[in-house]
Amino acid sequence: MKRILAVLGVLAAPAALAGCVPEGGPADAAAPGAPPCEAEFGEAFGAWADAGFSGSVALSTGGRFDCLAAYGTADPESGRQNTPDTVFAIGSVSKSFTAAAVLGLAEEGALSLDDPAGGILPELDGPAAEATVEQLLLHTGGLTGSHGEDREPLDREQAIAAIGRLERAFEPGTDFLYSNGGYTLLALIIDEVAEAGYREHMAAEVLPLPGGGSAGGFWDGEPAAPGPRAVGRLDGGGTGAAGDFAGPHWALSGGDLAMTMEQLAAWTHALFTGAAAVPGPVEGSGAPRFEHGDGTAEVPGWAALDETVYGAPVLMSAGGGGGTGQDAVAVWLPETERAVAVASNGPEVTAEELLEAVGPALLAGEAPPVPERPADADPAELAAAEGSYALGGDGAFEVRADGGGLTVAASGPDAVAALFPLPAEFDAGDAAAHEKRVRALLDGASREGREERAALESDFGEIAEVEIDGTLVQDGELRTYVVLGTGEGEVGMWYALDRQGGIAAAEGPVDPPSLRLVPSGEGRYRPDDPTGTGPRVSVAFEDGRMTVSGPSGSATAGPAD
Incomplete structure (x- = not known):
C-alpha cells in the first residue's frame, strides 16, 4: 500500500476532466444521466483506454458531478x-478515512492528539508507545519497518506486539517517514476508544455520505463494500487479491477500504466542505501539519501543496499495491471545490501514471495528449532479435519475441543499469546507498533484517550467498534486485527500503527485471510505455549485437557463449 506524490497538483485546470465521459463502445461506459463531454476529451481518454488504461474516473465541481x-x-x-x-480497492487512500475517524474522536473528546499511543494502549511496548496520535497521523512518529505482510492473519494482540517491536529511526516529531504500521496503530487506537470497535465505527461514523448512502466498505471481511468488483491484474500476470481473505485483518488496517470512484469523489467533497460526519484537515481548522520544506506538507491522511508550487492549494491521497493489482487517487482542489477520483485495475496504465501523463496539458487548459502508437512490427525482425546477449562487464540480456514487440530481461548490475537508467531525481550514489542498506538487511544487521533472513531460510533453506543483481526505480521507489544462493538453489528477490533500512516493500521469488519494447521505426525499439514515465532508453539490433542507449550513453552486448 503506497502513497505517490508524483502527480500532486495535476488537475488544477478548470476544464480538467470535463470531457472524460466516453462516447460508448465495448470497452467503456458512462454513467446514466452524466453530462456529455466534449468530443476531443472523449476521444483522448478513449485513446488512453486503447493504450491499456482500465478503470474508472469521477469528477465533481461544487458537489455536482461533471463526469x-x-x-x-x-x-x-x-x-x-x-x-x-464498479468497486475498486483504494489501498492507502484508506488512510484518509482513518485520519478523519481519529480527528472526529478527538473533536468528541474521546482522545487527544497529544496522547501518546502507549497511554491509550497500555499493552503497547517499544518506541511506538512514545509516539503521539498527532505524530502517527503525520508519519512523524519515527517508526521504521513492517508490522506484518498484507493478508497475514494477524489478530489484535499480535498486531500490538508486532508494532511494539518496530524500531525508531529518529526522535518522534523531528522528521518524516511514511509508516503503514503507524496507521494500523491508529486503527487500533480507534478500536480501543470507539464504542463499536474499528470496523463498525468506520462503517457507522465515517463512511456515510450526506443525503444517504455510504462510501463503500471493506475489500476483505465485513462490513464489505457492496457492488460489482474489479479484478486486478498484476505486473507479472495473474490476478490480484479478490477480497476473500478471512482474517484476522489487523495487517490490513492501514488500507483495505473499497468503493466506487463516484463514492470516493463524493466523500472527498463532503470531507473538505464540512458536510461529512467527520472533520477533515481543512485550512484554518487547526488540523496538524508537517512542512517538508519544498512546497509540500503532510496533513492527516493527505499530502498538500501550497499555492507557491502550482498556483493553487492542492491536496491528494494515492494508494495501491497490497496484492490487489489496483491503484486509486483522490484529489481535492479547494479554490474550485473540485474533487477527482481515479482508479485502475491493470498495470499497463495505472491511475497515477494516467494523471502524470495528462497533467501538464490539463494545467495549460488543453485537451489531454494521446499516447504514441508503436510502429508496425515485422515478425521476422522480432524473431531475429531473440536470443541471449552478454555485456563486456557484469551483465546479460535475454530477449524474446512477445506479440508485436520484444521482452528483454536484464541480469547483473551493468545490464540492469543500462536497461533501467535512473530518473533525474535519483543518482548512482542513491542506488549504491540503497544496495548497501539491502545488504545490511540481509546480513541481519537489524532486528528486522534478522527476522527477514530467518523467514527466507525457513522457506528456501540456508542462505550461503547474497548477490546484488542491480537497482532500478519503479513506482517512484528504488528497488534492489538480489539473487540468494540457498539450499534450494538460486532465489530472486527485490527490496525497497526506506532511508533508515526498514522494508517498505519486497517481493519474491521473482524473475530478473524485464522491459517490454515496441518498434519505434528504423529498426529501433522503445519501451512499451504510453505514459512516457518509464525508462528513457532506445534499443537496436544489428549484426547479431544489441545496443541499449540511454541518457548516460550506450552499452553494446554481443551473442552469449
Whole structure:
C-alpha cells in the first residue's frame, strides 16, 4: 500500500476532466444521466483506454458531478466491463478515512492528539508507545519497518506486539517517514476508544455520505463494500487479491477500504466542505501539519501543496499495491471545490501514471495528449532479435519475441543499469546507498533484517550467498534486485527500503527485471510505455549485437557463449 506524490497538483485546470465521459463502445461506459463531454476529451481518454488504461474516473465541481466514466474490463475471465458502479480497492487512500475517524474522536473528546499511543494502549511496548496520535497521523512518529505482510492473519494482540517491536529511526516529531504500521496503530487506537470497535465505527461514523448512502466498505471481511468488483491484474500476470481473505485483518488496517470512484469523489467533497460526519484537515481548522520544506506538507491522511508550487492549494491521497493489482487517487482542489477520483485495475496504465501523463496539458487548459502508437512490427525482425546477449562487464540480456514487440530481461548490475537508467531525481550514489542498506538487511544487521533472513531460510533453506543483481526505480521507489544462493538453489528477490533500512516493500521469488519494447521505426525499439514515465532508453539490433542507449550513453552486448 503506497502513497505517490508524483502527480500532486495535476488537475488544477478548470476544464480538467470535463470531457472524460466516453462516447460508448465495448470497452467503456458512462454513467446514466452524466453530462456529455466534449468530443476531443472523449476521444483522448478513449485513446488512453486503447493504450491499456482500465478503470474508472469521477469528477465533481461544487458537489455536482461533471463526469462519471469507466473504461476497460473489470473481470477478464468473464468479460464483464468496468462501469461507474464498479468497486475498486483504494489501498492507502484508506488512510484518509482513518485520519478523519481519529480527528472526529478527538473533536468528541474521546482522545487527544497529544496522547501518546502507549497511554491509550497500555499493552503497547517499544518506541511506538512514545509516539503521539498527532505524530502517527503525520508519519512523524519515527517508526521504521513492517508490522506484518498484507493478508497475514494477524489478530489484535499480535498486531500490538508486532508494532511494539518496530524500531525508531529518529526522535518522534523531528522528521518524516511514511509508516503503514503507524496507521494500523491508529486503527487500533480507534478500536480501543470507539464504542463499536474499528470496523463498525468506520462503517457507522465515517463512511456515510450526506443525503444517504455510504462510501463503500471493506475489500476483505465485513462490513464489505457492496457492488460489482474489479479484478486486478498484476505486473507479472495473474490476478490480484479478490477480497476473500478471512482474517484476522489487523495487517490490513492501514488500507483495505473499497468503493466506487463516484463514492470516493463524493466523500472527498463532503470531507473538505464540512458536510461529512467527520472533520477533515481543512485550512484554518487547526488540523496538524508537517512542512517538508519544498512546497509540500503532510496533513492527516493527505499530502498538500501550497499555492507557491502550482498556483493553487492542492491536496491528494494515492494508494495501491497490497496484492490487489489496483491503484486509486483522490484529489481535492479547494479554490474550485473540485474533487477527482481515479482508479485502475491493470498495470499497463495505472491511475497515477494516467494523471502524470495528462497533467501538464490539463494545467495549460488543453485537451489531454494521446499516447504514441508503436510502429508496425515485422515478425521476422522480432524473431531475429531473440536470443541471449552478454555485456563486456557484469551483465546479460535475454530477449524474446512477445506479440508485436520484444521482452528483454536484464541480469547483473551493468545490464540492469543500462536497461533501467535512473530518473533525474535519483543518482548512482542513491542506488549504491540503497544496495548497501539491502545488504545490511540481509546480513541481519537489524532486528528486522534478522527476522527477514530467518523467514527466507525457513522457506528456501540456508542462505550461503547474497548477490546484488542491480537497482532500478519503479513506482517512484528504488528497488534492489538480489539473487540468494540457498539450499534450494538460486532465489530472486527485490527490496525497497526506506532511508533508515526498514522494508517498505519486497517481493519474491521473482524473475530478473524485464522491459517490454515496441518498434519505434528504423529498426529501433522503445519501451512499451504510453505514459512516457518509464525508462528513457532506445534499443537496436544489428549484426547479431544489441545496443541499449540511454541518457548516460550506450552499452553494446554481443551473442552469449
